[in-house]
Amino acid sequence: MAKTIEIRWHGRGGQGTVTAAKVLADACLSGGRYVQAFPEYGPERAGAPIRAFNRVSEHVIRMYGPVLHPKVVSIADATLMDAINVTEGAPDDAIFIVNTSKDPKEVREKLGARDTQKVFTVNASKIAVECFGKPLPNSSMLGAIIKVTGIVEMDALLENVKKSFGKKFAQKIIDGNLDATKRGYEEVKEG
Amino acid sequence: MGKIVAVTGNEACAQALKQINPDVCAAYPITPATDLMQRFSGFVSDGKVDTELVLVESEHSAMSACIGAAAAGGRVATATSSQGLALMWEMLYIAAGTRLPIIMPLVNRALSAPLNIHGDHSDGMGARDTGWIQLYSENAQEAYDNTIQAFRIAEHLDIRLPAMVCMDGFIVSHSIERVEYIDDADVKNFVGKFQAVHPLLDLDNPKSYGPLILTDLYHEYKRAQHEVMTKVPKVVLEVASDFEKMTGRKYGLFETYRLEDAEIAVVVMSSAAGTTKDIIDQYRDKGVKAGLLKPRMFRPFPYLEIADALKHLKAIAVLDRADSFGGYGPLFMEISSAVMSMDTKPAMINKIFGLGGRDYLPDQAEQVLDELVKVAKTGKVQTVKEYIGVRE
Numbered sequence: 001m002a003k004t005i006e007i008r009w010h011g012r013g014g015q016g017t018v019t020a021a022k023v024l025a026d027a028c029l030s031g032g033r034y035v036q037a038f039p040e041y042g043p044e045r046a047g048a049p050i051r052a053f054n055r056v057s058e059h060v061i062r063m064y065g066p067v068l069h070p071k072v073v074s075i076a077d078a079t080l081m082d083a084i085n086v087t088e089g090a091p092d093d094a095i096f097i098v099n100t101s102k103d104p105k106e107v108r109e110k111l112g113a114r115d116t117q118k119v120f121t122v123n124a125s126k127i128a129v130e131c132f133g134k135p136l137p138n139s140s141m142l143g144a145i146i147k148v149t150g151i152v153e154m155d156a157l158l159e160n161v162k163k164s165f166g167k168k169f170a171q172k173i174i175d176g177n178l179d180a181t182k183r184g185y186e187e188v189k190e191g
Numbered sequence: 192m193g194k195i196v197a198v199t200g201n202e203a204c205a206q207a208l209k210q211i212n213p214d215v216c217a218a219y220p221i222t223p224a225t226d227l228m229q230r231f232s233g234f235v236s237d238g239k240v241d242t243e244l245v246l247v248e249s250e251h252s253a254m255s256a257c258i259g260a261a262a263a264g265g266r267v268a269t270a271t272s273s274q275g276l277a278l279m280w281e282m283l284y285i286a287a288g289t290r291l292p293i294i295m296p297l298v299n300r301a302l303s304a305p306l307n308i309h310g311d312h313s314d315g316m317g318a319r320d321t322g323w324i325q326l327y328s329e330n331a332q333e334a335y336d337n338t339i340q341a342f343r344i345a346e347h348l349d350i351r352l353p354a355m356v357c358m359d360g361f362i363v364s365h366s367i368e369r370v371e372y373i374d375d376a377d378v379k380n381f382v383g384k385f386q387a388v389h390p391l392l393d394l395d396n397p398k399s400y401g402p403l404i405l406t407d408l409y410h411e412y413k414r415a416q417h418e419v420m421t422k423v424p425k426v427v428l429e430v431a432s433d434f435e436k437m438t439g440r441k442y443g444l445f446e447t448y449r450l451e452d453a454e455i456a457v458v459v460m461s462s463a464a465g466t467t468k469d470i471i472d473q474y475r476d477k478g479v480k481a482g483l484l485k486p487r488m489f490r491p492f493p494y495l496e497i498a499d500a501l502k503h504l505k506a507i508a509v510l511d512r513a514d515s516f517g518g519y520g521p522l523f524m525e526i527s528s529a530v531m532s533m534d535t536k537p538a539m540i541n542k543i544f545g546l547g548g549r550d551y552l553p554d555q556a557e558q559v560l561d562e563l564v565k566v567a568k569t570g571k572v573q574t575v576k577e578y579i580g581v582r583e
Contacts (some may be wrong), residue, residue, distance in 0.1 A: 025367050027199045035197050038366035041309070041548075061369075062465035063332075065550045099558050 004057035005151060008070035009087050011138070012077050014046040019102040019164060020076075020138035024145070027152045028056045028162040033188075036061050049084055072149055073098065076124070076137050081110055092116040096190065097144050099124035099137045104191020120148050122188040131183065133175025139177040143184025147170060157181060193373045193438075200328075200363035203335035203370045204270070204296045204356070205230035209240055210378040211240025211342055213294075213579055214265035214385070217245035217256035221275035222308045223360040224295055224298040241370055250275035254282035254293075261291035266346070268293065273300035276314045284534070286353045287322025289400060290388075292345035293353040295323075296338060299461070299512075300360040301547040309548020310360035312460070314512035315489070316521040324354035324423055325490040327460045329446075331370050334358040336440060337487075337524075339373070339553040341432045342382045348424050351388060357489075359462040359512075361548060369505045373438060381437055420491040437554065446494040447500055449475060453482030454551050455563040456501065458526050459488050461508040463544065463551045467510075470556035481560055498529040505567035508559045512545045519576050538566045541576040545565045555579045 007024070011017030018039045021088055023036035031117030050122040053067040075086050078100040081109075087096070095118045099108050108119040122144040130155045131139075139161060161181050165174045198206070205227050208216070216235075218228040221312060226565040236246045245256045251416050261267040265284040271279065286293050299315055315325060326341060337356045345354040359363055373381075379565055389398055404412055424444055431442040448468050457467050464485040475482045484500055486492075501507060507530075511520025518524070523541035530536050542559055545551045558579060566572055 022197075022367055029195060029197050029369060032195075034369045036366060036368050037197070041361050041365065062468050063553075064359075064366070064462040064466050065552055068552070 001151065003059060004068040004071065005149065006063070006070050007056075007072040007074065007145070008056040009048055009052040009054075010073065010075045010080050010084070011052070012046075012080070013044060013048045015076055016136050016138045017050060017076055018052050020142055021054050023157070023160050023164045024054055024142060024152070025056070026163070027157045030152065030156045033058055034061045040066060044056050045154050049080055055095040070094065072097070073143060074141050074145060076141055078102070078107075087111055087113070090117065094118075094146055095147060096120065097122065099141060101126065104189050108191050114178070118148075119191050120144060121191060122184050122190050124184055125181050127183045127187065131180040132173050139180040140184030143186075144188035147185045149190050154182070154185060163187060193370060193371050193377075195366050195371050197332065197371050199226070199365050199367055200331040200358045201365065202230060203229040203331045204338050204358070205234070206372060207335050207338035208268055209234045210373070210374070210375050211266075211339070211382050212240045213242050213268045215243050215245065215257070215267045216230050216259065216269055216270050217253045217267075219250045219253045219271070219275060221249055221250065221272050223300060223310070223364045224270045224296065227296060227298065238380065250278040251282060254279040254286060257293045258282060258289065259293055261286070261293050262289065262390070263392045264387035266342070266385040267291070268295065270296040270298065273287070273302055273314045276318060277302060280318075283318055283321040283323060283353075285512040285534045288412075289321045290351040290419075291353055292351050292377040294338065294341050294345060295353065295355050296334070297355045297357045298360045298364045299357050299474050307547040308360070309513075310362050310364075311546050311548065312357070312511070312521075313546075315355065315357050315523075316513040318355065319490060319521065322420075323490060324352055324353065324488070326356050326488055327486065328363065328377060329464050329485065330379065331363055331368050332440075334363060335372070335496070336442065337368055337436070337471065338433065339378055339382065340434055340442065342424050342431075344423065346385065347426045348386065348388070348420060350426055352419060352423070357461065358403070362462045366404070371438075375565055377437060378390065381433065392519065395563050407560065411513075420502035422492055423491050423581070424496070440488065444486075444488045444496055445500070446487060448483040448485070450482030450484055450500060452480060453504060454480040455483055455501050455506045455508075455560070455567050456482040456504050457508050457563075458484045458486070458501075458522065458557060460489070461512070462511060463512065465550055466553065469558045470553055470560065474560050479560065479564060481563070489525075492525050493531065494525070494529040497526070501530065501537065502524075502533050506538045506540070506563045508540045508542055508563050510542050510544050510559065514543050514546065523576070538570055538572050539575070540566060540572055540577045543576065544579045549580050551580065
């Protein structure tokens, strides 16, 4: 793994994108690593496009401010590809992970991804509805991210999904999110 | 060995307050400090601390209640930001003039108008002359560590002054990062038992607080207040030394980064110092001898020590995340005062950045370093004060 990996999350207010960035940071603490997770604070409205960021490094992270050149771009809502420039600043070796039912090849075209960039898709909303009855995609997105990047072990991630949801939700919802995380890991496809 | 967690700056400060378990906290919510005291009030409700939490109707009342509780003989803390600090203004001077060691995390935020909830140093800089000790923190770890050290510094029997622990609003207060917590018992032991000095609740020895002092002795009283401030640096260093023994983490009056052999340097406080260090490394790789100085203790200001650390430089850029309209940035004014004592003075420029939470991005640091290279070469400064990261 590179010394520092930077992730940018695109989602819509109320989808749990910020929570997902937090869960990932918590999980990545393992192995003595340094982490950052923070959203971009603006007017906080349900449904509005939001961005959140992660940095994970083997060294102390001193850089503050938004991630400008994300190695990983997680797009939790495919309609954002029409609304904003989700590829902005992404380097040649960037990885895009999109929540969509569409074929990865079609998404690659839509994104205008370069040949050196990788595009993955996962039907995270559908998985979420099947696992816990709500179209909240980010547990599955987390599963897909760790599959594609190997940034952290599944056990560490599941433990932190459990911890995060355990504070607020019933056991059924927690179990559903754990299943969704595992299915995101298994069902992510490359295009 | 402490525990490693991923938490926000606010969460880390609330944890420090929990571990210290003050006698009284009086607070009023204001973004971005709200979340800090909200977490602490959770500890009160859950019985994790013995603190009496006084929920008041304004920040003026919050500081007034803190002053009353501290004069009564309690260990006291609160937290605020921006307009909240501004509303406390009158009471800040009374807390300091009455020599009450109140501890206040200040989550730095811009001042109105126009209304803005994001981070800059306008609030803290406005409280420069209140007589409070001010420590600024780069990240959540420093905010946590500084909060713990602030109790020891403020409550030291030679000092007995209130102290603000500053961190950048949202940038640090609401970002999750890796923080190493110290064990509860170690924090408790480090901070020690609170010693009340002239407590009002010692009813056998009645005393009076807040007397009227006119032309006969007010002038002397104020000189005495300055004298106490001059003793603070020694205590800050003693406390830092003990803290390092406990945690291995080193603190001083300020931090230097690659400064010893530098020809040019950036002086900047808080989170922007972190970003700047990364860019300095890139310039070092290109062979540019760049360094950084990050003031930690802004009040009292260590003029001589900082002058000594900067004396070999050809050019210095002072970055202010606050402004003095019609004047230079507040940090620039202090560094200029420090430079005054040098025989050969470095060329100096002042950049105002990041007001109202405007991102301080790597290209801004690069722009500053590029200009410093030129200034060092020619010895000429075009414009002393400029704004960077401005949308044109």
